[in-house]
Amino acid sequence: WESLPLIEFVQFPWRFIGRAALPVAFLAGVPFAYIPNNYRVFNRNLPLAPLLTMAAAILLIVLSIPNLYPHTCPEDAQPTINTVHAYEHDSGLVGVDPAGSYFPKSVKIRPVGSSLEEDYLAGRPPQRFDTTSLPPGAMVKRVDYTSLSGQMDIESPSLFQARYLSFAYPGWEATIDGERVSISASDPEGLITFPVPAGEHTVEVSWQMTSSRAVMTGISVAAAISIVIVSVFLFRKGAKNQNGGESTNGVGTPPEENGSDLDRSELSEIDDNPGLDRSRYQLKWLSLALLAVAGIGLLIFKAVVVDPGYSFLRQETQLPVTYQPDIVAGELLLEGYNLSQDRVEAGQSFDIDLAWRVLEPPEADYQSNVWLAGPEGMIWSDKETNRPRTYEDTARSRFWLPGQWTWDSREIEVLDGAPPGRYDIVLTLFDRETLQPLTLIGQDGAAIGPNAVIAEIDVTVPDSSASVVPQFAIDEDIDGLTLIGYNQDREDASPGEPLLITLFWEKNRENPPPVDVLNLVLIDDTGESVQNWSISPVRVDYPPDDWSTSTSFRGQHVLRLDPGLKSGSYTFQLEGVELGQLRIGELERLFDEPSFDSALQANFDNLAELVGLTIEPFDIDQEKPITVTIVWRGVDEMPISYRVFIHLVNARGEILSQSDADPAGWTRPTTGWLPGEYIVDSHLLGPIAVQEGEEYALRIGLYDPATGTRLTSSGEDFVLRNLETDSR
Numbered sequence: 001w002e003s004l005p006l007i008e009f010v011q012f013p014w015r016f017i018g019r020a021a022l023p024v025a026f027l028a029g030v031p032f033a034y035i036p037n038n039y040r041v042f043n044r045n046l047p048l049a050p051l052l053t054m055a056a057a058i059l060l061i062v063l064s065i066p067n068l069y070p071h072t073c074p075e076d077a078q079p080t081i082n083t084v085h086a087y088e089h090d091s092g093l094v095g096v097d098p099a100g101s102y103f104p105k106s107v108k109i110r111p112v113g114s115s116l117e118e119d120y121l122a123g124r125p126p127q128r129f130d131t132t133s134l135p136p137g138a139m140v141k142r143v144d145y146t147s148l149s150g151q152m153d154i155e156s157p158s159l160f161q162a163r164y165l166s167f168a169y170p171g172w173e174a175t176i177d178g179e180r181v182s183i184s185a186s187d188p189e190g191l192i193t194f195p196v197p198a199g200e201h202t203v204e205v206s207w208q209m210t211s212s213r214a215v216m217t218g219i220s221v222a223a224a225i226s227i228v229i230v231s232v233f234l235f236r237k238g239a240k241n242q243n244g245g246e247s248t249n250g251v252g253t254p255p256e257e258n259g260s261d262l263d264r265s266e267l268s269e270i271d272d273n274p275g276l277d278r279s280r281y282q283l284k285w286l287s288l289a290l291l292a293v294a295g296i297g298l299l300i301f302k303a304v305v306v307d308p309g310y311s312f313l314r315q316e317t318q319l320p321v322t323y324q325p326d327i328v329a330g331e332l333l334l335e336g337y338n339l340s341q342d343r344v345e346a347g348q349s350f351d352i353d354l355a356w357r358v359l360e361p362p363e364a365d366y367q368s369n370v371w372l373a374g375p376e377g378m379i380w381s382d383k384e385t386n387r388p389r390t391y392e393d394t395a396r397s398r399f400w401l402p403g404q405w406t407w408d409s410r411e412i413e414v415l416d417g418a419p420p421g422r423y424d425i426v427l428t429l430f431d432r433e434t435l436q437p438l439t440l441i442g443q444d445g446a447a448i449g450p451n452a453v454i455a456e457i458d459v460t461v462p463d464s465s466a467s468v469v470p471q472f473a474i475d476e477d478i479d480g481l482t483l484i485g486y487n488q489d490r491e492d493a494s495p496g497e498p499l500l501i502t503l504f505w506e507k508n509r510e511n512p513p514p515v516d517v518l519n520l521v522l523i524d525d526t527g528e529s530v531q532n533w534s535i536s537p538v539r540v541d542y543p544p545d546d547w548s549t550s551t552s553f554r555g556q557h558v559l560r561l562d563p564g565l566k567s568g569s570y571t572f573q574l575e576g577v578e579l580g581q582l583r584i585g586e587l588e589r590l591f592d593e594p595s596f597d598s599a600l601q602a603n604f605d606n607l608a609e610l611v612g613l614t615i616e617p618f619d620i621d622q623e624k625p626i627t628v629t630i631v632w633r634g635v636d637e638m639p640i641s642y643r644v645f646i647h648l649v650n651a652r653g654e655i656l657s658q659s660d661a662d663p664a665g666w667t668r669p670t671t672g673w674l675p676g677e678y679i680v681d682s683h684l685l686g687p688i689a690v691q692e693g694e695e696y697a698l699r700i701g702l703y704d705p706a707t708g709t710r711l712t713s714s715g716e717d718f719v720l721r722n723l724e725t726d727s728r
Contacts, residue, residue: 032056050287054294061298065306081120089113090396104169107190116165128205130163133193141200149206156198164192164205171210176201319355319405325454328441329429331360332397335405339425339455345462349413351388352425352455356397357405365432366397370410372423372457375541377706378556380418380459385410416468417504417554418459419542425455437660449708450660461551468552470504476577479515481537481544482506484552488572488580494587496563496672498641501572501579503555505537507547515544520557521573522582530570531562563637563672590678596631602719604702604711608642608670609633610719611678615698617724626685628698632663634673640704641669642711647699647718648685656696659683670702696723 032053039048076083088094094110095102103110116126125145129152134140138156145151150164166172168185174194175181186193196203209217305311321336328334333356340351352370372381388411400406412425428451430437437450470485477483487502501520515537522531537544538555547553567586572579596612603609614629628646641662648657662669663681673679690696701718703710710717 047286047290050290053287054290057291058294058298065302068302082117085117085120104167104185104190106168106185106187108188111189114165126165128165130165130191133161133163135160149204151202151204153200154196154203155200156196158198160196161193162196162203164194166192166205168192171207171213173206173208175204175206178202321353321355323455325452326443327427327448327452327454328359329438330366331358331362332366332429333357333359334427334454337454339457341457343458343460344414345460346414346418346420347416347462349411350457351409351411354408354410354427355405356400356408358400358402360402362397362400364398364434366429366438367432368408368410368427368429370412370425370427372412372414372418372459373426373453374421374423374539376539378558380415380423380556382413382415385412387411414459415554417552419538419553419555420459420461421539421542422456423459424453425457426451427454428452436658439655439658439660447708449703450705451708461548464550468504468554470502472580474577474579477508478518478575478577480508481515482508483574483577486579488582491581492583492585493561494585494672495561495565497561497669498671499559499561499582501557501559503537503557503574505544505547505553505555506551507544507549518575520559522561523571523573525569530565533557533559560639560671563674587672589674590680591676592678593633594631594678594680596629598721600719600721602700602713603635604713607634607636607638607711608673608702609635610700610713613700613721615721615723624687626657626687628659628683628685630681630683630700632673632679632681634670634675634677634679636675638670638673640706641671642702643705644681644683645699645701645703645718646683646685648688649697649699651695656688657685659685697721698723 032049035049035052037047037049038045040046094112100107100110116128119126125147127143128145128150129140129143131140134154135156135158138154138158138160140152140154142153143150154162163186164172164174167190168183172183172192173180174183174192176196181194183192183194185191192205319336320338322338324336325334334354335357336355338353340353344350354368354370369383370385371379371383374380387409394406394408427440428437429440430450439450440448440452442448442452468484471487473485474483482505483503484506485504487500489500493499517534518537520533520535521529524530535557536555538547538553542553561584565584567584570582570584572582593611597614599612600610609632610630611633612631616627626648630644630646643660644663646659647655649655661683663679665682668679668681698721699718700721701710701713703717713719
């Protein structure tokens with residue numbers, strides 16, 4: 001499936017099910033043609049074939065009743081082209097197909113919108129001739145459109161390339177004054193373009209039949225005619241068999257030899273009236289009557305037994321999950337999950353199937369992300385996870401219905417060279433549009449934070465060494481270990497920011513000298529050491545003595561740069577081996593108190609102080625966003641990059657809107673604050689429907705995103721600020 005060049009247009013094997021259903025249905029009906037129409041049981045004639053046909057139909061329909069209640073998205077009762085446009089905007093699937101297979105191959109970039117949408121919304125014919133392609137001085141004197149053509153009278157002082165707002169599918173033709181001209185596709189849009197000479201001309205663009213379509217249509221018509229001819233032939237042959245020859249049941253056997261209840265007197269009566277087989281005539285109407293009774297009975301059964309409530313055919317299913325964490329995230333409940341395995345080799349992947357139940361209609365399109373975290377909180381898997389290739393995408397969460405549950409499967413790929421050990425599986429859920437994470441709530445109702453550990457998994461050393469590919473290759477011996485390369489997440493940073501350095505190692509002999517700690521130094525452009533760190537090669541709890549000589553390992557190290565570093569160029573050195581370059585930019589710092597509307601004096605654990613804020617007032621007549629601007633002052637240097645949270649709550653403490661982000665729009669992490677420095681930090685909340693007479697408040701605080709631990713002020717883990725609505 002991954003090797004065939006055109007298979008992406010098929011995309012999933014289950015797309016063949018619909019194509020296979022019709023011929024399978026015909027095959028399923030074949031046995032009923034071999035069942036005798038009448039069968040004698042206890043000296044009574046039973047219409048065996050009609051009864052079995054009715055029973056089979058009832059069985060199929062009853063077993064399909066649960067499929068009449070799928071978890072589907074609500075749809076318009078009378079969808080129009082505007083419904084399709086809205087779906088394309090909401091889903092991003094312009095062309096209604098993930099692979100873009102409905103576009104001609106000349107379309108290299110999918111459109112994000114069209115001027116024709118206004119025409120469709122207004123209910124008028126789409127104005128497909130693009131007047132923006134006209135040269136200066138040109139004009140369109142007349143234009144007429146039909147569903148598949150457009151005719152224009154154009155006057156132009158010069159030659160120009162006209163553009164018609166339709167994709168250049170084969171079959172479109174353009175004529176100028178009745179003479180056909182060549183059409184070309186615009187690059188990269190794939191729209192119809194053609195040259196129009198200077199002067200006054202009548203231009204027409206129309207859809208015509210192509211030779212290939214004509215041939216295919218001819219084949220289809222011929223096939224339909226053949227079906228009619230064959231059907232007539234078979235009907236006449238069957239009538240001839242009934243009137244002139246031995247009547248059979250379709251398998252070449254006289255009725256009395258295959259179990260039919262037609263005795264000799266009945267056969268004699270039929271022989272006296274060769275034009276009529278009364279038994280067949282009666283059984284035909286009996287079959288129709290039985291099927292009609294079955295259909296009416298099933299409708300009554302569905303309306304009376306199934307529809308009013310849950311029954312044995314329509315019932316809540318038990319979630320087929322192994323683990324049940326019961327974590328609430330917004331309008332969703334993580335009711336359970338399954339792991340594809342409980343052990344995984346470094347460099348390999350495993351699946352986790354999350355089962356979300358909808359508590360209330362989701363207000364946004366949510367997406368989950370899952371990763372592995374080590375004992376020190378470091379991420380040891382790809383930062384972003386995707387659905388496994390063999391899984392079909394689910395509908396966007398804002399289309400989910402209350403009470404339903406759906407699978408959310410993610411594939412987690414462990415990093416090559418990850419040291420063995422027990423790792424946490426961490427979950428987060430965020431708004432796809434704003435990337436804002438939701439606060440996860442545990443079973444006890446307490447807030448966990450934007451991330452939650454939901455499981456653990458063992459990572460093992462692979463049987464054969466993985467081929468690690470470092471960003472920068474090195475082959476240096478350091479105390480009996482071979483440094484084969486390193487990664488550096490960026491070359492430009494600001495003072496106080498965290499920086500990730502990844503080192504790749506191999507053990508070059510069985511018993512190297514013990515190397516537990518290495519010295520990593522940051523050197524300025526004068527050769528002076530300005531900052532140093534003591535690090536382990538891979539991880540503190542996995543020393544080189546435990547390494548295998550046939551395996552490559554990686555060590556990840558987050559380095560917090562000194563907030564007092566001056567701007568300039570620096571170099572990393574590891575035990576004398578030169579690594580990457582680093583540029584520190586000039587950082588504008590504010591040591592004079594800025595202006596704000598409301599003063600506050602909230603000290604958070606003698607690390608940061610909230611000194612003031614400005615809030616855009618509420619308007620109870622409109623739903624609009626609320627801008628909250630906070631002014632912080634650094635009190636002491638912080639080794640942890642704390643995140644700011646702001647919750648807009650009502651009088652009952654319910655969170656109506658929230659913001660969780662690093663200060664100043666992720667540009668000023670707290671690790672870069674200096675004592676006495678002011679940081680202006682703006683957040684956007686809402687919009688919400690403000691109710692007159694309702695009381696609202698803001699909760700403001702700082703927390704560690706790795707652990708969810710909050711800093712405290714006066715014994716509380718947030719500052720509460722009451723709000724007043726503007727009723728003007």
